[in-house]
Amino acid sequence: MTKITTDANKGKTTKHAAPYVAIPEYGLPKTEMPKLEMPEAFREMAEKGVEHTKEACAKAKAASEEAADLLENTYEAAVKHATDYNHKLFEIVRTNTRATFDYANELLGVKSPSEFIELSTAQMRKQFEIVSAQNKELCAITQEMASEAAETIKTGVSKAVNKAA
Numbered sequence: 001m002t003k004i005t006t007d008a009n010k011g012k013t014t015k016h017a018a019p020y021v022a023i024p025e026y027g028l029p030k031t032e033m034p035k036l037e038m039p040e041a042f043r044e045m046a047e048k049g050v051e052h053t054k055e056a057c058a059k060a061k062a063a064s065e066e067a068a069d070l071l072e073n074t075y076e077a078a079v080k081h082a083t084d085y086n087h088k089l090f091e092i093v094r095t096n097t098r099a100t101f102d103y104a105n106e107l108l109g110v111k112s113p114s115e116f117i118e119l120s121t122a123q124m125r126k127q128f129e130i131v132s133a134q135n136k137e138l139c140a141i142t143q144e145m146a147s148e149a150a151e152t153i154k155t156g157v158s159k160a161v162n163k164a165a
Contacts, residue, residue, distance in 0.1 A: 073152050
């Protein structure tokens with residue numbers, strides 16, 4: 001039996017593949033780059049740039065150390081004054097607590113409403129004077145703390161500005 005193939009049958013049975021095309025490899029010529037000597041002006045400019053950068057880093061390091069010292073000194077002063085302030089607060093609480101208990105004991109001995117009013121008025125007047133004095137003391141500690149902190153910062157900043165100039 002003979003087989004008859006037609007164009008229609010060929011299209012179905014055979015796969016069409018793209019023909020292999022060889023791509024020639026072109027390499028770059030193997031030549032070495034000539035060693036160029038860097039111009040003297042460029043070398044000097046690069047060295048000056050490195051030197052300037054080192055100086056700037058040294059100045060920045062010194063300035064950051066001064067800033068750290070300034071913050072440390074300011075913080076130490078603030079801690080000292082905060083401790084003084086807290087001690088004063090405890091002293092005030094003790095004083096006011098004692099005054100309250102003394103007033104309560106005095107109230108136990110009151111015999112008449114007029115004596116109660118007289119004692120209460122005297123206690124309020126006395127307590128007002130005590131609280132006013134206590135507030136003045138606390139304000140003085142706070143002002144001292146703020147002025148010392150400001151002076152420390154002012155001194156540190158002026159030193160830094162004078163060094164930079």
